[in-house]
Amino acid sequence: MIDTLIPTPTDTAEPAVEERTPKMSARDVKVFYGAKEALKGVSIDIHDDRVTAFIGPSGCGKSTFLRCLNRMNDTIPSARVTGTIELDGEDINSAAMDVVQLRARVGMVFQKPNPFPKSIFENVAYGPRIHGLAENKSELEAIVEKSLKRAGLWDEVKDRLNESGTALSGGQQQRLCIARAIAVDPEVILMDEPCSALDPIATAKIEELIHELRGRYAIAIVTHNMQQAARVSQRTAFFHLGEMVEYGKTSDIFTNPREQRTQDYITGRYG
Numbered sequence: 120m121i122d123t124l125i126p127t128p129t130d131t132a133e134p135a136v137e138e139r140t141p142k143m144s145a146r147d148v149k150v151f152y153g154a155k156e157a158l159k160g161v162s163i164d165i166h167d168d169r170v171t172a173f174i175g176p177s178g179c180g181k182s183t184f185l186r187c188l189n190r191m192n193d194t195i196p197s198a199r200v201t202g203t204i205e206l207d208g209e210d211i212n213s214a215a216m217d218v219v220q221l222r223a224r225v226g227m228v229f230q231k232p233n234p235f236p237k238s239i240f241e242n243v244a245y246g247p248r249i250h251g252l253a254e255n256k257s258e259l260e261a262i263v264e265k266s267l268k269r270a271g272l273w274d275e276v277k278d279r280l281n282e283s284g285t286a287l288s289g290g291q292q293q294r295l296c297i298a299r300a301i302a303v304d305p306e307v308i309l310m311d312e313p314c315s316a317l318d319p320i321a322t323a324k325i326e327e328l329i330h331e332l333r334g335r336y337a338i339a340i341v342t343h344n345m346q347q348a349a350r351v352s353q354r355t356a357f358f359h360l361g362e363m364v365e366y367g368k369t370s371d372i373f374t375n376p377r378e379q380r381t382q383d384y385i386t387g388r389y390g
């Protein structure tokens with residue numbers, strides 16, 4: 120075992136789910152921004168009931184890869200993606216895939232909380248409404264309540280649902296964004312450094328929430344914070360210079376990595 124400053128990961132008692140079909144499966148995924156190859160052939164499986172963390176130094180391609188998983192790179196004109204990514208065995212880049220539907224099934228929470236400039240209620244109700252998930256007002260209200268409860272925000276906002284989402288604190292806004300993602304009944308939630316704009320107390324709340332949501336959704340999280348990866352995830356992928364260097368149980372990555380580059384990173388030799 121190597122000496123790191125990382126808390127002991129808590130995934131050791133986790134049952135093996137490798138035998139199950141992965142929720143998402145990426146094979147030889149490359150991303151080019153113009154002529155520059157930012158991601159050099161990443162293959163990884165993402166499972167249900169589990170948090171997968173992507174770690175690595177700045178610019179190594181973590182966010183680029185995360186964005187491939189719900190085709191957010193489509194919004195960047197210079198980006199070109201090759202390789203295959205499947206969701207429940209379906210190719211997400213095929214012409215048959217409805218990208219709006221895909222982004223409901225694979226929701227995303229960004230680094231900076233980005234609620235719409237609308238009421239708290241509307242922030243959560245918008246997605247279910249455009250996806251036709253509620254037949255009437257009371258069904259919509261029930262979805263909003265359930266989503267805010269799952270995001271751990273209901274008690275704080277239930278008496279002010281008509282106030283603007285942007286008037287909430289940063290941590291509350293981020294939980295509102297999580298409620299918004301949950302409201303359309305996703306299967307996967309992608310989080311791109313969801314705590315980097317938050318103070319330690321708000322961060323702890325989001326980490327607790329990730330822990331609670333894990334049983335319901337497959338979660339993939341990009342984080343700069345190795346302690347956070349160790350606390351919240353059961354699987355960790357280490358990226359370096361556009362490659363995915365190592366992927367495995369979080370406890371193995373932080374205590375017994377196979378690759379020298381992973382060891383150098385987690386012991387703070389570079390990053």
Ligand SMILES: Nc1ncnc2c1ncn2[C@@H]1O[C@H](COP(=O)(O)OP(=O)(O)OP(=O)(O)O)[C@@H](O)[C@H]1O
Pocket residue numbers: 152157175176177178179180181182183184195197343
């Ligand atoms: N829209 C873009 N256009 C051109 N190059 C980009 C774009 N987005 C990212 N890149 C480049 O791709 C590489 C990977 O970037 P990416 O943001 O995925 O890394 P990261 O590991 O998430 O970094 P950080 O931890 O700093 O967010 C970097 O060299 C970056 O400059």
